[in-house]
Amino acid sequence: MATTTVPPAPKVNRIGLPVLDYRGGKTTLCAGCGHNAISERIIDAMYELGLKPESIMKLSGIGCSSKSPAYFLSRAHSFNSVHGRMPSVATGAMLANKNMLALGVSGDGDTASIGMGQFVHLMRRNLPMIYIIEDNGVYGLTKGQFSATADIGSTLKTGVINDLPPIDTCSLAIQLGATFVGRSFSGDKPQLNAMLKAAFSHKGTVMLDVISPCVTFNDHIGSTKSYKFMQEHDEPINEIGFVPSYEEIDVDYEPGTTIDVRMHDGAQLRLKKLREDYNPTDKVQAVKMLMEAHQNGEVLTGVFYVNPEAPTIIDQLNLVDDALATLPQERTRPGKDVLDKLMAAHM
Numbered sequence: 001m002a003t004t005t006v007p008p009a010p011k012v013n014r015i016g017l018p019v020l021d022y023r024g025g026k027t028t029l030c031a032g033c034g035h036n037a038i039s040e041r042i043i044d045a046m047y048e049l050g051l052k053p054e055s056i057m058k059l060s061g062i063g064c065s066s067k068s069p070a071y072f073l074s075r076a077h078s079f080n081s082v083h084g085r086m087p088s089v090a091t092g093a094m095l096a097n098k099n100m101l102a103l104g105v106s107g108d109g110d111t112a113s114i115g116m117g118q119f120v121h122l123m124r125r126n127l128p129m130i131y132i133i134e135d136n137g138v139y140g141l142t143k144g145q146f147s148a149t150a151d152i153g154s155t156l157k158t159g160v161i162n163d164l165p166p167i168d169t170c171s172l173a174i175q176l177g178a179t180f181v182g183r184s185f186s187g188d189k190p191q192l193n194a195m196l197k198a199a200f201s202h203k204g205t206v207m208l209d210v211i212s213p214c215v216t217f218n219d220h221i222g223s224t225k226s227y228k229f230m231q232e233h234d235e236p237i238n239e240i241g242f243v244p245s246y247e248e249i250d251v252d253y254e255p256g257t258t259i260d261v262r263m264h265d266g267a268q269l270r271l272k273k274l275r276e277d278y279n280p281t282d283k284v285q286a287v288k289m290l291m292e293a294h295q296n297g298e299v300l301t302g303v304f305y306v307n308p309e310a311p312t313i314i315d316q317l318n319l320v321d322d323a324l325a326t327l328p329q330e331r332t333r334p335g336k337d338v339l340d341k342l343m344a345a346h347m
Helices: 034-049 065-071 086-096 108-112 116-125 169-176 189-201 227-233 283-295 313-317 336-345
Strands: 056-060 077-080 101-107 129-135 180-185 205-211 234-236 238-243 258-262 268-273 299-306
Touching: 034 065, 034 129, 034 189, 034 205, 056 065, 056 086, 065 077, 065 101, 065 129, 086 101, 086 116, 086 129, 086 313, 101 108, 108 116, 108 129, 108 169, 116 169, 116 205, 129 189, 169 180, 169 205, 169 283, 169 299, 180 189, 189 205, 189 238, 189 299, 227 234, 227 299, 238 299, 268 299, 283 299
Parallel strands: 056 077, 056 101, 101 129, 129 205, 180 205, 234 299
Antiparallel strands: 180 299, 238 268, 258 268
């Protein structure tokens, strides 16, 4: 008599969801694109933390990078905005519903060129959101011209040499007011995974610049955003660990070599210092270190600055506990009697 084999049940996370529930559509980016690796790390981090896909809003602008949200979290809310204007949409969305987790994906062109004005004001407001820059140093959708993050002396496949200084979005974000700033490499799975987990627990603006090589236009000898260049010049400043609030925190390191930063939800960001004199809670030191590294031709990765205590724009506006988008009309539109009293008080 024939027997039927029952396939094993899919592995699920702490809220009972399989990893499939965190995936999106099939990518249409070039095979080997670093952006796809970033999408995979986002899927891994959210699955491992047990975040609810429906509690997340995905936001993006225009560019190869801004296509990425289609490739993860198909059950999440999504808004693909106008070129460079994602910060405005994110601000409005978070003010409308502060109880959601906002994840913005942008690119070096979408952020550092047409979107720079919006990026600046998002950073200074400390809006609670994760802002990821998928940084490849070129405009991939318009055939590979240099972007504003391309380093002086880097070359295109055509042999053209870049002679303009780059914008360092990390040092800029720190100076402007972002409260969690780091850089990673799409090819460094452990580092990026740990950094994303900590980012999802941070209350404030997280700005992550992720070097993400463009295999079509910027992965050749002479490019400072290529896989080979990053593998040879990546200088981590810390080894990153993250302990979620629902896991027991134990100590397994030598005193004096590790800094623990407690996040607002009780989670713990653990940074093992590879540079003995570096303190990631010191804003001035963080900017100084980034500037020195640039002069020395180093590409630093890791968490550069973190401040979980700074008030967010949500705190400063003293919003009501209920999401603004759910308030009934009688709570958002004063009646005639209220307006009459207001007018009479100023007569």
